[in-house]
Amino acid sequence: xxxxxxSGGGLVQAxxxxxxxxxxxxxxxxxYFVGWFRQAPGKEREFVASIRRTTAYTYYADSVKERFxxxxxxxxxxxxxxxxSLKPEDTAVYYCAADRLVDPSRINYxxxxxxxxxxxxxxxxx
Numbered sequence: 001x002x003x004x005x006x007s008g009g010g011l012v013q014a015x016x017x018x019x020x021x022x023x024x025x026x027x028x029x030x031x032y033f034v035g036w037f038r039q040a041p042g043k044e045r046e047f048v049a050s051i052r053r054t055t056a057y058t059y060y061a062d063s064v065k066e067r068f069x070x071x072x073x074x075x076x077x078x079x080x081x082x083x084x085s086l087k088p089e090d091t092a093v094y095y096c097a098a099d100r101l102v103d104p105s106r107i108n109y110x111x112x113x114x115x116x117x118x119x120x121x122x123x124x125x126x
């Protein structure tokens with residue numbers, strides 16, 4: 001099992017940027033697929049982005065393509081989500097999730113990930 005802790009959330013104006021971090025401990029993080037999901041008030045949790053074991057393979061929801069970038073530093077056991085050109089509709093609690101075995105065709109499905117962080121709040125004001 002891997003323990004995940006998100007950080008970097010906060011309040012930002014529309015058009016601004018934030019970088020979220022997902023720090024892992026308790027396992028060899030480089031062997032894990034990592035996903036970012038978010039949940040806005042009154043809505044279901046949704047897929048944002050994911051990264052396979054190396055930065056060469058990344059995936060994004062259409063709503064964040066060209067604005068968000070997911071990267072990882074396996075030496076630091078950390079995955080990052082750089083969020084640019086933020087919009088009020090990006091307001092949500094952001095979660096990172098990880099698992100060793102993720103079907104690449106289901107990388108955007110919550111049930112592919114066994115390990116979850118506690119979430120970090122991102123609020124974008126208009």
